[in-house]
Amino acid sequence: MPTSADAIWQSIAETPRPTLTQLFASDPDRLAMLSHRIAICGTDMLFDLSKTHLDAGLVELFGELAQTMHLAGMRDQFLSGAKINTSEDRASEHPAERGMGAADAVEQAAALHHRMAALVEAVDEGTFGEIKHILHIGIGGSALGPKLVIDALCRDSDRYDVAVVANVDGEALSEAVAKFDPAKTLVAIASKTFTTTETLMNANSAIEWLREGGVDDPFGQLVALTAAPDKAAEWGIDETRILPFAESVGGRYSVWSSIGFPVAMALGNEGFAAFRAGALAMDEHFATAPWERNMPVLAAFADLYYAQARGCQTRAVFAYDERLRLLPSYLQQLEMESNGKQVMRDGTALNRPSAPITWGGVGTDAQHAVFQLLHQGTHLVPVEFIAARLAAHEFDEAHHQALLTNCFAQGAALMQGKASEDPQRTYPGDRPSATILLDSVDPASLGALLAFYEHRTFANAMLLGINPFDQFGVELGKEIAKSMDDRQSGEFDPSTSALIEAAGL
Template sequence: MNHRAKAAWDQLGLYRTPPLAELFHDPDRLSLLSARFDLPQGGGIRFDWSKTHLTGELLAGFEVLAEAAGFAAARAALFAGDIVNPTEGRAAEHIAQRGLGRDSSVEEAQALHERMKLLVEAIHDGALGEVRHLIHVGIGGSALGPAMTVDALARDLALVDVHVVSNVDGCALEEAFAACDPQTTLLAVASKTFTTIETMTNAESVLKWLGDGGVDDPGGRVVALTASPEKAVEWGVDETRILPFPETVGGRYSLWSSIGFPVALAVGWEEFDAMLEGAAAMDRHFLDHDGAANLPLRAAFADLYYTRLRGCQTRAVFAYDERLRLLPSYLQQLEMESNGKGVTADGQPVSAATAPITWGGVGTDAQHAVFQLLHQGTHLVPVDFIASIAPGDGLDPAHHRILLMNCFAQGAALMAGKASGDPARSYPGDRPSATILCDDLDAATLGALIAFHEHRTFASAVLMGINPFDQFGVELGKEIARKIDRGGETFDLSTAALLAASGLA
């Protein structure tokens, strides 16, 4: 971290924020800390940080930090397709999949999207016979993004029933098998390298299931989604059913590439394209606005205030919408794999906390499970509430009314608290939350919402001086698993005993 950025952090650390109730004495607070993002397609998203401890003075201090940390230059490098992942010497070009970035990368993305569109439409038209089910095997970003998006968008209009399987535990595949007919099932294998052991093991088991189910040519039912098309050919996939994506698109940022194939197959190309357009609208906002007017950057200001200046070790996300029930899990990977680092981008130890632990759930379920700790526990946990004004169901409007009432009430209660002569019934209050309120949860809005969180994660990384695009922390456990598989290795006494007890020794 350069001296100017360190000085900006030091200055921020001197600020003492009044309680939230006192901050609301400012009649301009709501207008200062809430904003609306409008989508070109119609509709939009309201962001409200007024129930956080951010103030005009803090926003100004963070703007100084952003300038000192070189945020504008880092953002420009991201959009230009320059190397922003120094440890691997790569660009991060997920934005090009949405139409912005280096011209050659955008052109490549458009060509690959056209290839995917043609395959999706051919399948819908019966080119591969009757297709009613897709088993999509992948792990990490190759599974979390598609699973979340299909669950959010395909409930009422699924053209193909999609089952995303990531866990190598056979129980996960058996559950998918029970819901599918092998005669009408396709297999999508999503792996950047086409060597990921969990994914390839699951893929082999699906091929066997298809064969056992009477499919004459199981290999003819496979679609490969990969940055290593030659490996897919070696594995036996026909070139016409290989959908490549660039090496510069990282796993947890890959939904917009061919990894989004199951989404397009489930809801149709127009919906997938609308999601890309919604994300592109957020991209343009992120590129064109500076300082606190930049919504993902402002979210990063709030995140870093609580993580670095208030010592908060976790951040909670509660989706008050069943369609977003997988969003907290998706954000766990996006934020913790990106920013869960202990060194700066140039390899030096960090001087303060980096990513908080992201966790969460679905309202109203979570209210009856974890909100006790949020209201009366000893941890200060900043919360994001995410909801949609338009319901996702066709039932009595009372359902959605109760849902939204609870969402807004929880934020108000966390802030206000309630004194009582009985300590067990006393609420301290002054607990922060932000609210993200969508007009509706359509494809464009979902795309914008996901892109917002991607840029929020990137902005936080820049302000902390870390690299959000590598993930070497996942490799050591895999390396030791390979040693166990090879045999002949010596491990600590505990691991050796576990291997012996389970029959793996």
């Protein structure tokens, strides 16, 4: 039996792989082994990985890798609030926002949630006057999470109109406020450090928009969501309207914290609590289920098999539900910012591929755009389908039936393929996919789904030996942009200097 991680990886790469149809034909228990339901707050989530090339032998090898890389111990440290983010010497405590972690972190998170809930109630009760619109300004995780959740769950909300702005391009802010009444708009400024250049630029422009719209005291309609409350107070926001969160909560994991304020405004406090409760249920599954039935870990096994043994450089995610159309964008940050690394936790070089490129779209639109490559192209791309058993709209149920039929048919076609005497009409098949089927898109199930992806990302990182909680790679571009603002153009290469001159900067 292999004993080192490198030896296990070699065994994984060299293990002969039958085709997917052969795997089904040779193992009548395959579906039972790789398809599992998880109960989440009174609803079910079905995870079907049987159309991947995992089998008992591969799962056993990955189990040995998990033991060698101390996955169980690292998971337990992470979920207990230990300083697992070694490069920054701090914990990563977003599970505490859901109720799992060190007792003091869970207690602090609960207190801050109570503070936020009180502010939501105050707005509901008219303390800020008549508020109809919420303008949420952030970037990265401070925007992607809230934007996804609001778009998925709040389309029919009669509470508040919510717009999320991230892009520093003024067109984004202009579009967001086009139908808002400044006198009835509450502006939430989301920045962990309260120094984020793009966010504060948009915030200053929003203040000017309020002022030009006749608001005498624009700062009276501002709320700050930050891990640096002192900076927000210095910036001019009243401390009673500052909603802090813990420094140990990373940006791309922060939707569970006060960064989720616009979600709580749109859903109501009960809805936001249900969202966190769904995530906690997935935390508990990740913490207790054995690897062979632990869905974040099994999914990571499949991810690593395709990236490491089959050379797959991308992974595609297709949401067969319009409400989840922003999920691929959310996952791009979660997976690529977390695991797009070139060194291991100890600083030594990572001698194998890290995270694949995450991309995707929404079904059935994508079928008429990119599925040609998936079925007949030369690239092997693992595909993930996400769908919901129940629709939310009131149109003919044939709409949802057609949606689900297309979703399931694509997975079957990718696996089965089709031979033809005409090579143009030949489908090679043996192309992997996984399917996640929710009962419905509701706060608890969406919370569980996002927590599933968080833990899957963590498991991938631990099995590779990297730290998923830092993101130093985003800093260099920011530093160069600042030097351009400071007019240090002489420091740049000829191409960049010419571009600066051509743009009139």
